[in-house]
Amino acid sequence: xxxxxxxxxxxxxxxxxxxxxxxxxxxGGVTPGLAVVLVGEDPASxxxxxMKERACAEAGxxxxxxxxxxxxxxxxxxxxxxxxxEDERIDGILVQLPLPEHIDERKVLEAISPSKDVDGFHxxxxxxxxTGNPLFRPxxxxxxxxxxxxxxxxxxxxxxxxxxxSNIVGKPVxxxxxxxxxxxxxxxxxxxxxxxxxxxxxxxxxxxxxPQMIKGDWIKPxxxxxxxxxxxxxxxxxxxxxxxxxxxxxxxxxxPVPGGVGPMTITMLLYxxxxxxxxxxxx
Ligand code: NDP
Numbered sequence: 001x002x003x004x005x006x007x008x009x010x011x012x013x014x015x016x017x018x019x020x021x022x023x024x025x026x027x028g029g030v031t032p033g034l035a036v037v038l039v040g041e042d043p044a045s046x047x048x049x050x051m052k053e054r055a056c057a058e059a060g061x062x063x064x065x066x067x068x069x070x071x072x073x074x075x076x077x078x079x080x081x082x083x084x085x086e087d088e089r090i091d092g093i094l095v096q097l098p099l100p101e102h103i104d105e106r107k108v109l110e111a112i113s114p115s116k117d118v119d120g121f122h123x124x125x126x127x128x129x130x131t132g133n134p135l136f137r138p139x140x141x142x143x144x145x146x147x148x149x150x151x152x153x154x155x156x157x158x159x160x161x162x163x164x165x166s167n168i169v170g171k172p173v174x175x176x177x178x179x180x181x182x183x184x185x186x187x188x189x190x191x192x193x194x195x196x197x198x199x200x201x202x203x204x205x206x207x208x209x210x211p212q213m214i215k216g217d218w219i220k221p222x223x224x225x226x227x228x229x230x231x232x233x234x235x236x237x238x239x240x241x242x243x244x245x246x247x248x249x250x251x252x253x254x255x256p257v258p259g260g261v262g263p264m265t266i267t268m269l270l271y272x273x274x275x276x277x278x279x280x281x282x283x
Pocket of ligand 1: 140163164165166167168169170187188189190191194207208209210228229230231261262265
């Protein structure tokens with residue numbers, strides 16, 4: 001049976017480090033600040049935003065919440081972002097996605113100052129990541145890298161297969177693995193013979209959004225398997241993109257769902273906010 005990579009425990013350790021880092025900064029007169037902007041009433045987004053607020057409070061980070069109605073115009077949202085860009089108490093700005101249809105998501109993300117873009121979605125930060133000089137790394141992929149690090153998985157020379165090429169997970173995690181000297185294959189819906197490609201992998205990272213798609217007989221014995229997928233089955237049950245029962249019989253280590261990558265995403269948001277505040281403190 002594979003070792004279970006405990007995302008909750010890794011996240012708790014990191015959050016304690018972040019809390020200590022925040023305390024140190026506060027002793028020097030700088031309080032890290034995160035602005036969270038929510039537009040509209042999407043129930044899942046509301047839950048994420050309240051989780052982020054709670055996590056900030058626990059870490060000692062000042063959180064500045066802006067809950068705007070679904071009718072908010074693009075212009076007034078851009079106005080708020082301009083204001084937050086100038087606000088010296090704010091080190092990070094997070095706009096909860098998705099935005100209502102009448103607002104151009106790309107325009108909004110590009111309006112955030114790259115030096116406060118703690119989600120790492122601004123093209124400037126995407127470019128810095130791609131050129132090997134990151135300022136902010138996107139939170140979920142960064143969490144994946146921290147998990148690999150915490151189980152002592154050195155990627156140098158390893159075959160990493162990433163399944164999924166989205167801008168928020170697949171592509172950035174592939175770039176991060178490349179920067180860590182892995183040989184990276186990035187797969188997607190047009191990849192031919194996906195099981196055969198996955199069989200080459202020393203490390204598999206699944207970010208597809210298809211319940212239990214990756215099966216045990218796709219896995220090289222001993223491989224490390226990171227499951228980013230979160231899929232709801234019925235009312236309550238959450239499963240990943242990996243068929244945990246069969247894959248855990250062959251893998252060397254595996255993340256569960258829930259309790260794997262999930263708890264790392266908000267943790268890395270706090271981490272990025274603290275780093276941004278540390279830059280402010282250095283001046
Ligand atoms: P997207 O829907 O944006 O991207 C999915 C990717 O999977 C696409 O690149 C798509 O290919 C590829 N894909 C779809 N079907 C197949 C297939 N049959 N074979 C191979 N590739 C396929 O998803 P996200 O990246 O946003 O999210 C992926 C998963 O991760 C979801 O379950 C999401 O809920 C979860 N997630 C979890 C987070 C966390 O905090 N734990 C954070 C973010 C996401 P193509 O490009 O060709 O269409």
